[in-house]
Amino acid sequence: MIDLSVNLNKIALIRNSREGNYPDVVAHGRTCLDAGANGITVHPRPDQRHIRPGDVRDLAALCAARNVEFNVEGNPFAGATGTYPGLLPLVLETQPQQCTLVPDSNDQLTSDHGFDLTRDGARLEPIIQQLKDAGVRVSLFMDPDKAQITLAKAVGADRIELYTGPFAEAVTQQSSEVERIFAEHCAAAEHALQLGLGVNAGHDLNLINLRRYRNLPGLQEVSIGHALTVDAISMGLSNAVAAYVTCLAGE
């Protein structure tokens, strides 16, 4: 079975468009776990556009109470800014089971590439060691590039998370590239498995492209947020409108 870790960024994004705590991110995390999700993912960003440090603390407590995996993603090189303490201090404080390091810049719209470990490997290595010493499993966000995945093992990663954005886009476009890209991911996954690395995947996975991607060799976990949140709206919108119409009719 492939584990599903639900990314709650987009619930927090809606919450942040008003003052207050509506929707309640922790309550929605509980709903995801009650519905069968295996864990929760968040990706706090320095601008706190969605997940805030308090959410990380509260969701860590929820996941610990439910004995499920908590996965915190983010840029390890982003230092403290304003009320954002920086990824490393936040992870060391909240002790998630897994930390997925992602090479995002501070103002990035969303994650769009894996690590270049030829460039970043040396400064990543002590960070990975520090996290592992604290008992946190470390996954690195990677493109399906075998040479880079060999370096992921060399710098001490436990797992990789394959960046699935281009695969997802090819499926959406019904491009003839889908099978070539998927074959590249399969080769990368097999290479990682041979090195003893675990294999996660994520970014823009959805109910359509997963029908193909779920066949990736050794796939342990997918983290999904954007499409799952959109599906929650689409699948629930008729019911919600009907409930309001009924309410307005005085029923």
Ligand SMILES: CC(=O)[C@@H](O)[C@H](O)COP(=O)(O)O
């Ligand atoms: C690491 C990754 O793949 C991203 O999908 C990320 O977790 C999502 O971040 P945003 O929700 O900020 O786009």
Ligand SMILES: NCC(=O)COP(=O)(O)O
């Ligand atoms: N690691 C990927 C993730 O957490 C969710 O990505 P997306 O489904 O929001 O694109």
